[in-house]
Amino acid sequence: MRFFPRLVWDAQAMALDGAEARRDASHWYVRLREEEHDEALKAEFSDWLCADALHGEAWTDMCETMEVAGRAPAGWRSYSLPGNGQRRGRRSARRRSPEQRRRGIQIAAGAVAAACAIVLALPIVSLHLRADHITGAGHVEQVRLADGSMVQVGPDSAIAVDYSDRGRVVRLLSGQALFDVTHDPSRPFRVEAGQVTTTVLGTKFDVRMLGDTTSVAVARGHVRVEDPGHVPATTHDLLPGDWVRIDGAHHDETGKLAPQLVGGWGQGEALAENRTIGSVVDEIRPWFGGRIVLNDARLAGRRVTGIYNVKDPEKALEMIVRPYGGHITRITPWLLIVSGN
Numbered sequence: 001m002r003f004f005p006r007l008v009w010d011a012q013a014m015a016l017d018g019a020e021a022r023r024d025a026s027h028w029y030v031r032l033r034e035e036e037h038d039e040a041l042k043a044e045f046s047d048w049l050c051a052d053a054l055h056g057e058a059w060t061d062m063c064e065t066m067e068v069a070g071r072a073p074a075g076w077r078s079y080s081l082p083g084n085g086q087r088r089g090r091r092s093a094r095r096r097s098p099e100q101r102r103r104g105i106q107i108a109a110g111a112v113a114a115a116c117a118i119v120l121a122l123p124i125v126s127l128h129l130r131a132d133h134i135t136g137a138g139h140v141e142q143v144r145l146a147d148g149s150m151v152q153v154g155p156d157s158a159i160a161v162d163y164s165d166r167g168r169v170v171r172l173l174s175g176q177a178l179f180d181v182t183h184d185p186s187r188p189f190r191v192e193a194g195q196v197t198t199t200v201l202g203t204k205f206d207v208r209m210l211g212d213t214t215s216v217a218v219a220r221g222h223v224r225v226e227d228p229g230h231v232p233a234t235t236h237d238l239l240p241g242d243w244v245r246i247d248g249a250h251h252d253e254t255g256k257l258a259p260q261l262v263g264g265w266g267q268g269e270a271l272a273e274n275r276t277i278g279s280v281v282d283e284i285r286p287w288f289g290g291r292i293v294l295n296d297a298r299l300a301g302r303r304v305t306g307i308y309n310v311k312d313p314e315k316a317l318e319m320i321v322r323p324y325g326g327h328i329t330r331i332t333p334w335l336l337i338v339s340g341n
Helices: 018-034 037-052 053-062 065-069 098-130 276-287 297-301 313-324
Strands: 141-144 149-154 159-165 168-180 191-194 198-199 204-208 213-222 221-225 233-236 242-246 252-256 269-277 291-292 301-307 327-332 335-339
Touching: 018 037, 018 053, 037 053, 037 159, 053 204, 098 159, 098 168, 149 159, 191 204, 191 242, 204 276, 213 221, 213 233, 221 242, 233 242, 233 252, 269 276, 276 291, 276 297, 276 301, 276 313, 313 327, 313 335
Parallel strands: 168 191, 291 335
Antiparallel strands: 141 149, 149 168, 159 168, 168 204, 191 198, 198 221, 204 213, 213 242, 221 233, 242 252, 269 301, 327 335
16 A cells, blocks of 8 residues: 555635645545555545535546546456545535544435546547547557548647538647648638638648647648737738647637657647747657646746657656746646646
8 A cells, every 4th residue: 555645624715715625635545545444544535525625626637537437448447436425615614423424425325426427528539520530549540532632630639621622620629639631622621620710822830729828830722811800900911830729718829840850749739939848748748648737837937949759758758847846746647737836
């Protein structure tokens, strides 16, 4: 049995901040998984869960790891959610008896498991229903479209294809994809990534949706990127080596890089040139068969420059944060916590 520090809480103390609550939820998850028949531990967990609304939110977030269980090696697929509790506000001052706590846990277990299953299953099922091609974490797929155009679908990504006599549309539903488009002036080729649309006739370019940012970079040819979500709508004409990034607030940033470096993620490389650590971590997440939590906002805003091997996510993360005193903590084989000093 692995050792984990005892989690101490005080119902009268100030609420833990979000990062602390998430860290504690991670510890509770592991302890309950490894000591699932320990009734005293379940009672402690119930008390912790009821002590503060933030704890319930953090525990709900932990339920998202259920999604990862479907991608884990065979030995991990037997995972089932251990002892649970309901998400509640601050508890009453009257302390419940051990028997009441145990009964409460049993009643709440089904509700939490069902809620987690619904929250997780709906977006996953929806994505599978809408996608024509979908990949798992760490996997890249080469797709030849009906007109001969090639799409390299990145890890943990999905696309939907809609071809007609009047045009060619590919919707990037999640993740990233590199396009090498067959020239056809009579049928423009469009890539829709959320509200951002990229239109081409024949070219090679990269479209990515990572975190809340959509980016487009051109390796060959000429594309036009439109963002109607900005008021007024913005348009960027990109030539080889040009790139544009548009965040969730529709703020844009442009720049240049060597055209041959566009789509470097296809070779398992993340290129960072004065980028925030948070954005690079977003790029690494699809390559990890689990969840990466960056719980230090100051560290996330630091900037780095380098080329990182995303096929080894943990090592890449270490290289990124070590110069700033950051460190990586592996809670389970599929949960990494990135922290500052």
